[in-house]
Amino acid sequence: MLTYGSYIAGRESFSDEWTYTVRASAMLDDVIGSIRVKRDLDQGRMPAEQAPDSVVGRCAVADRHDVDAALAAAAGAVRRWAARPLRDRLRFVTELHRLTREKHDEIVEMLVAEGHPRALARWEVSGIVVNTSPETVEFLAGQLEQHIPAGERRFTVRRVADGVVCLNPPQNATLANAMLGAWALAAGNALVVRAPRSAPLGVLHAMHELVVPALERAGAPAEVLSVVCSDAPQTLQQWLESPLVDDIMYFGGSEQGVAFGAECVRHGKKPVLELAGNDICVVWRDADLDLAATALAEAFYGSGQICMVPNCAVVHPDIAGELLDKLTERVRGIRPGMPEDPGVLLSPVRRTDAFQEVLDEALDLGAQLVSGGRRLDVDGTPNEVGGLFLEPTVVRVDGLKRSRLLRAVREETFFPLLPVVVPDRAPDVELMERIVEFTDANPYGLRNSLWARDTEVIDAFVAGVRGGGLLKVNDSHIGFLPVLPTHGGTGLTGGPCGEANYPALRTSHLQGVSVAAGIDPSGAVFADADAPADSNADAPADSNADAPADSNADARETP
Structure with missing residues (x-):
């Protein structure tokens, strides 16, 4: 097994106390037995040399x-x-x-x-x-x-x-x-x-x-x-x-x-x-709905237990039904399983009782269950008593203002639960203003995204949404991009x-x-105050033009 001590001043430092890591798939296959093995190893009741192959490493405490x-x-x-x-x-x-x-x-x-x-x-x-x-x-x-x-x-x-x-x-x-x-x-x-x-x-x-x-x-x-x-x-x-x-x-x-x-x-x-993050993804009526549905399905990566996934969708009423159909189709293919399986996206969820509370509250306040809502075993079988996974869940919420009453919209839930908010109908200009206001009023501020083709809509969204560390248009909500930040944001984020x-x-x-070099301090103290207003008039617009070509080499050259 891998063994690591504390790394201090270029050397490893070991101790008498260890914490062991059991392979996650072994945990899912035999929860009780794996926990027992880890506890016995952590507490010194089982020698490290007797650890089963499911134990992949240990770290000194x-x-x-x-x-x-x-x-x-x-x-x-x-x-x-x-x-x-x-x-x-x-x-x-x-x-x-x-x-x-x-x-x-x-x-x-x-x-x-x-x-x-x-x-x-x-x-x-x-x-x-x-x-x-x-x-x-x-x-x-x-x-x-x-x-x-x-x-x-x-x-x-x-x-x-x-x-x-x-x-x-x-x-x-x-x-x-x-x-x-x-x-x-x-x-x-x-x-x-x-x-x-x-x-x-x-x-x-x-x-x-x-x-x-x-x-x-x-x-x-x-x-x-x-x-x-x-x-x-x-x-x-x-x-x-x-x-x-x-x-x-x-x-x-x-x-x-x-x-x-x-x-x-x-x-x-x-x-x-x-x-925390409580990201909003807006889908306008002229969006590519297939691509938008794929981006919304990113809400279920890691069972939603990632701060930068979309937590709430706001969808133009003209295309809400069609988009929900496409999203539901994609959600059907998202399943639990062993982490080694390349087709698996869901992770176990510890707080399944809290998920049920949030979902029940949303339904009690008028949200419609579109898909999901059940606890699942690792093989995808429904198990409302002991299931470690949660089925990807989509709910429809009608009305922007009313949606803020729901914890599923108002707070980061950290569950595979995506509320799709459908605003009341209004002229497009007025509707976009409402959506921008709704998005920018989000007390969190990690990422926000938009799917739209109309450049005026895109410009209005980018100009109006000031909160958040990252805005993305017609792109993966969770994808990483060079130069742009991977983390960070405003408000509660x-x-x-x-x-x-x-x-x-x-x-x-x-x-x-x-x-x-060669500056006389006695003349430099008041030089700027005594200079005529147009003292820089003769300076070329590109004042660095005479500087050596590599004057910024130390700052910009990639090693």
């Missing part, structure tokens, strides 16, 4: 001293790493991209072992690849550092690393979200990652197989990265109290996350919050200071630099 050691190592390394030229730090991202492509199948298999359906695992790894693509590197290079020559002065506008960044990924997508820390490293920060005890193996594996060798190839100090598998409450409190910590990247529910963000501020830390999350930018701060 870190204590307070390990967490303190990780923070001390990070604080000692950050100044050296942040001082390295940007091109060296971006080389790390380029190497990470190359390694992720090389080990794509290996990382997918690790995710599958932890319970991610294969199709979902491939999507998650594609996000890492796109997020480190050459196009993304080139764009962020320009955001991180720009040089502007101006006579006897050379100006630099750059982003400077905050320092020690601590990252707490969510339990539902630990590996993919832990990898967002790569861009915090590229910005010059040192990074400490907490691998959740419930799913640590993928995080530690990815860090060892991808991030560590990429850092080594870029010549980074070994101490710039630490990874510990530890208890969440204790570790988060240590991070809050430590004078060595500058930023905390936190993933979780909105209510808890906003409160934690306030605690960060109270302790002098910058919170970078990745909280990102907290009071939420925005599109480029971790390199969120974990750094702006700084302006002027380097002069």
